[in-house]
Amino acid sequence: MLVIDGFFENGVFVPEKPLINIKGRQKAVLKIDETENKKQERLNAWQEFSRIIRNNNEPLEGEPERIRLVRAR
Numbered sequence: 001m002l003v004i005d006g007f008f009e010n011g012v013f014v015p016e017k018p019l020i021n022i023k024g025r026q027k028a029v030l031k032i033d034e035t036e037n038k039k040q041e042r043l044n045a046w047q048e049f050s051r052i053i054r055n056n057n058e059p060l061e062g063e064p065e066r067i068r069l070v071r072a073r
Helices: 036-054
Strands: 006-009 012-015
Touching: none
Parallel strands: none
Antiparallel strands: 006 012
């Protein structure tokens, strides 16, 4: 397997180095890593969620239920 680092911009993959020794049509897989921006957006959303809960003055009714948060794949 050949691993090529680069970036994806405007619908085009741009490799960090020129691609050599790749002849004809080759099957390839493009894996896009989350950028820091996405991680920061997610962190900001959780912080906002936490702030809203802490500042909520609405009385709770009934018994709390367990919830299970799962990570999307």
